[in-house]
Amino acid sequence: MSRVIIVGAGGAGLVAAINAHENGAKVTILTKDYPTRSQTCMAQGGINAALSNAGEDSVEAHIQNTLKSAHSIADEDAVRFMCESAPDAVRWLDSIGVPFSRTTESKIAQRTLGGASAPRACYAQDYTGLKILHTLYDRCLSLGIEILNEKYLLECITDKDSNGKTYVCGVSVLDKRSGEVEVYEARSVIMATGGYSRIYHTHSTNAVGSSGDGIAAALRAGARVSDMEFVQFHPTAMKNSAILISESARGAGGYLLNSKGERFTNELAPRDEVARAIDDEMLKGEDIFLDIRHLGEEFINEELPQERKLAKLYESVDPVHDLIPIKPVAHYTMGGIEVDENSKTSIEGLYAAGECANHKVHGANRLGGNSLLELIVFGKQAGEAAAKHAKKSEINLNKDIHVKDINNFIIDVKNYINEVDFYQKREFLGDMFYLHVGIKREKENLESLLKDVTKLLENLPMMGVSDKSKIYNSNLIEFLEFKNMLELSQLVVIGAIARQESRGAHFRVDKPNENDELFKAHSVIDKNGNVSYED
Amino acid sequence: MKIKIQRETLVEYEVESKDRTLLEVLNEIKTTQDPSLTYSSGCRSSVCGSCSVRVNSKEVLACAYHAKDSDLIEPMRNSEVIRDLVVNMDRAYGFNAKAKAWQSSLSQDVLLTPEDEKINEVQSDCILCGSCYSACPVYAVNEEFLGPFSLTRVWRYVSDKREENPKDKIDTIQTNGVWDCTLCNECTLVCPQDISSKADIEKLRGRSSMAGYMDPNFANFGAGFDGSPTF
Numbered sequence: 158m159s160r161v162i163i164v165g166a167g168g169a170g171l172v173a174a175i176n177a178h179e180n181g182a183k184v185t186i187l188t189k190d191y192p193t194r195s196q197t198c199m200a201q202g203g204i205n206a207a208l209s210n211a212g213e214d215s216v217e218a219h220i221q222n223t224l225k226s227a228h229s230i231a232d233e234d235a236v237r238f239m240c241e242s243a244p245d246a247v248r249w250l251d252s253i254g255v256p257f258s259r260t261t262e263s264k265i266a267q268r269t270l271g272g273a274s275a276p277r278a279c280y281a282q283d284y285t286g287l288k289i290l291h292t293l294y295d296r297c298l299s300l301g302i303e304i305l306n307e308k309y310l311l312e313c314i315t316d317k318d319s320n321g322k323t324y325v326c327g328v329s330v331l332d333k334r335s336g337e338v339e340v341y342e343a344r345s346v347i348m349a350t351g352g353y354s355r356i357y358h359t360h361s362t363n364a365v366g367s368s369g370d371g372i373a374a375a376l377r378a379g380a381r382v383s384d385m386e387f388v389q390f391h392p393t394a395m396k397n398s399a400i401l402i403s404e405s406a407r408g409a410g411g412y413l414l415n416s417k418g419e420r421f422t423n424e425l426a427p428r429d430e431v432a433r434a435i436d437d438e439m440l441k442g443e444d445i446f447l448d449i450r451h452l453g454e455e456f457i458n459e460e461l462p463q464e465r466k467l468a469k470l471y472e473s474v475d476p477v478h479d480l481i482p483i484k485p486v487a488h489y490t491m492g493g494i495e496v497d498e499n500s501k502t503s504i505e506g507l508y509a510a511g512e513c514a515n516h517k518v519h520g521a522n523r524l525g526g527n528s529l530l531e532l533i534v535f536g537k538q539a540g541e542a543a544a545k546h547a548k549k550s551e552i553n554l555n556k557d558i559h560v561k562d563i564n565n566f567i568i569d570v571k572n573y574i575n576e577v578d579f580y581q582k583r584e585f586l587g588d589m590f591y592l593h594v595g596i597k598r599e600k601e602n603l604e605s606l607l608k609d610v611t612k613l614l615e616n617l618p619m620m621g622v623s624d625k626s627k628i629y630n631s632n633l634i635e636f637l638e639f640k641n642m643l644e645l646s647q648l649v650v651i652g653a654i655a656r657q658e659s660r661g662a663h664f665r666v667d668k669p670n671e672n673d674e675l676f677k678a679h680s681v682i683d684k685n686g687n688v689s690y691e692d
Numbered sequence: 693m694k695i696k697i698q699r700e701t702l703v704e705y706e707v708e709s710k711d712r713t714l715l716e717v718l719n720e721i722k723t724t725q726d727p728s729l730t731y732s733s734g735c736r737s738s739v740c741g742s743c744s745v746r747v748n749s750k751e752v753l754a755c756a757y758h759a760k761d762s763d764l765i766e767p768m769r770n771s772e773v774i775r776d777l778v779v780n781m782d783r784a785y786g787f788n789a790k791a792k793a794w795q796s797s798l799s800q801d802v803l804l805t806p807e808d809e810k811i812n813e814v815q816s817d818c819i820l821c822g823s824c825y826s827a828c829p830v831y832a833v834n835e836e837f838l839g840p841f842s843l844t845r846v847w848r849y850v851s852d853k854r855e856e857n858p859k860d861k862i863d864t865i866q867t868n869g870v871w872d873c874t875l876c877n878e879c880t881l882v883c884p885q886d887i888s889s890k891a892d893i894e895k896l897r898g899r900s901s902m903a904g905y906m907d908p909n910f911a912n913f914g915a916g917f918d919g920s921p922t923f
Contacts, residue, residue, distance in 0.1 A: 190732075190734065190742065191742075191781060191785065191820075193740070193741060193819070193820045194734045194735075194740045194741060194742045195740075196735075198735065198739050198740050198819070199735050199737065199739055199740070251799070251854075252798040252799050252800065252854075253795060253798060254794070254795035254799070254849060254852060254854055254855075256809060256812060256813065256816045256848075256852070257809070258806070258809060259804050259805060259806045259808070259809045260806070261805075261806060263803035263804055263805050263808075264803075281816070282813070284739075284816075284817055287739055287817070287819065288816050288817075291816070291818065291820070292816075295788070295793060295794035295795070295845070295849075296794060296795075298788055298789045298793070298794055299792070299794035299795075299796070306781075306782060334774050334780065364734040364735040364736070364740060365733055365734060365736070366734060398736070398737075400736070400737040401737070463739070466738070467737055467738070470738065470756055471737065580722075580723035580724070580727075581723075584723075622727065623727045623728070624727050624728040626728070628774065628775050629730050629774050629775040629776075629778055630730075631722075631730050631731075631778075632722075632727040632728060
């Protein structure tokens with residue numbers, strides 16, 4: 158039996174599962190929560206596909222918009238593949254029952270997001286991610302795909318073949334409920350574990366689980382990761398809660414205003430530009446607001462019901478009558494596990510899709526509406542490739558050895574002396590990242606932060622957990638997530654220091670221009686912290 | 693202010709008195725007072741369905757409820773408590789598969805109007821928080837009841853023009869399904885997404901009748917005292 162293990166049950170994981178299953182694999186999905194609780198449910202705006210349902214568009218325009226937003230470091234072949242696959246991806250979602258909003262001509266409704274030359278984002282009110290995720294989940298159930306809930310990823314298990322090449326043989330997880338370490342063996346493993354925006358802690362739109370677990374595990378197993386310094390800040394999170402207000406609010410004609418009630422930027426520029434324009438205003442002491450009052454109650458209820466609900470609930474303002482106070486916060490991480498044109502990582506049998514992967518389609522700045530798209534397009538690719546690879550041969554893993562090793566690690570962690578409170582350090586790391594690895598970055602601050610991060614990593618054994626119990630130890634899980642975030646944050650800072658230029662979401666105050674000669678390339682950081690740039 | 697949390701025993705916590713969500717209060721307790729306090733959370737914006745709990749005997753999302761002095765926080769009902777406020781949702785979610793809550797085949801070129809899409813717009817807002825499942829009194833008498841969120845999900849697919857075999861969907865929900873609901877409306881009252889499973893179940897009953905099914909309770913009333921059918 159050719160078995161494929163998928164870690165993560167958001168959009169990418171579920172699409173990969175469906176496609177691996179349809180290609181003959183026995184699929185098991187492992188998720189640290191439940192599928193419908195994944196980050197994908199928070200996507201609001203839409204999924205891009207040049208369907209021309211609401212205005213003239215073309216695949217070529219989608220490609221060019223994506224490349225422009227990426228600031229010259231997207232892989233054109235990968236972008237082309239994604240954009241050409243987009244219409245079929247949306248048709249497939251339609252065929253499994255996603256309840257997209259419709260036009261009066263009975264077509265899938267589309268709207269304009271930032272950086273797009275046409276209304277291209279297919280949507281389901283402002284619940285697009287939620288409705289796609291739940292429909293994918295239902296599709297998985299209809300196919301009888303095995304989903305194991307509340308299994309927290311620990312390590313990616315690898316071995317070397319006779320030629321010295323590293324290959325994957327499975328993963329180890331902590332069953333949150335029992336507290337037991339379990340090992341799942343498979344010839345093919347797909348990482349679909351999401352991004353690392355929660356390094357920014359409360360300064361992020363993301364759910365609390367976006368701690369980069371899969372990227373960190375792949376990295377420890379020897380996989381290459383790239384472009385880690387590129388972190389997208391979404392222009393419009395609500396000021397107090399950092400909860401997202403969709404770009405579709407601006408796409409529909411919403412304004413950004415300062416305290417004087419003046420507009421100060423093109424609201425529909427790519428996110429990096431809008432976020433910087435807001436930051437400039439905030440540095441002048443201005444408060445910033447999103448104004449959608451002129452769109453009218455009927456339109457807001459019809460197209461943006463979630464935004465209205467969230468603004469009322471979390472900011473105590475009604476967007477029909479009030480301005481929404483906003484600020485930019487960390488939203489999407491462009492960097493991740495490097496993959497090739499088959500979604501394969503540098504480790505044989507290990508694949509990656511979704512935000513944890515770097516397919517090099519977003520470059521230095523992702524275009525709104527392209528993240529839901531990448532889940533479908535590359536989730537499918539990863540699922541197909543992993544299923545094909547799994548047919549090659551069986552894996553015979555000595556599970557007991559790995560269970561014992563990982564168990565010892567868990568025991569070690571529980572024995573850490575816990576003199577330093579990691580919750581305080583987690584907050585500190587988030588605050589420092591927001592200040593110094595945010596919209597604007599500067600050499601000295603980054604270098605000073607790198608020292609802090611390195612020290613925190615060294616001091617992990619001084620931290621630890623006070624809850625020593627086995628059953629559902631969320632204190633322990635949060636510590637392990639913090640450890641992953643710390644490991645990745647070191648790479649983010651190293652990447653941000655080394656890239657002595659400004660490009661897309663990475664803006665260096667001391668190097669404000671693009672330097673194509675040295676840096677029109679992807680950054681790769683090796684185990685010793687050395688950065689190289691590759692095409 | 694003080695709040696009480698039902699753990700193995702009832703534990704009282706003193707927290708700063710200010711306007712904020714219950715989830716923020718739980719986070720403060722966990723990170724500053726008692727790291728062993730166990731609960732689930734995710735998006736903190738009412739869309740992932742992780743943090744549902746009962747406050748003063750009513751199901752709420754902790755991230756959407758503003759904590760008040762002397763609130764009593766308990767885990768959801770009708771599911772096994774794993775620890776503190778965390779319950780095992782496997783069995784509850786399992787009813788989606790039992791109810792075949794999905795589109796039975798891939799559709800091709802079915803055109804939907806905005807009106808078609810409106811039919812199940814609200815039902816497809818479901819976040820599977822399980823509040824309705826916890827509030828449903830039917831589980832006290834029938835553990836196999838397909839339950840409010842699964843039946844709403846069935847309605848979502850049955851009412852969609854892309855479903856080619858709605859009859860099979862209706863057949864599936866006759867046993868432990870639409871007729872087991874008491875129409876008490878508790879599910880509607882606790883839904884954070886303004887979905888009324890009760891109303892959806894009534895619509896499914898209508899479809900069931902059209903498919904030739906009868907309310908078995910009504911059928912029993914119609915029977916003679918000796919159990920023989922009356923005509």
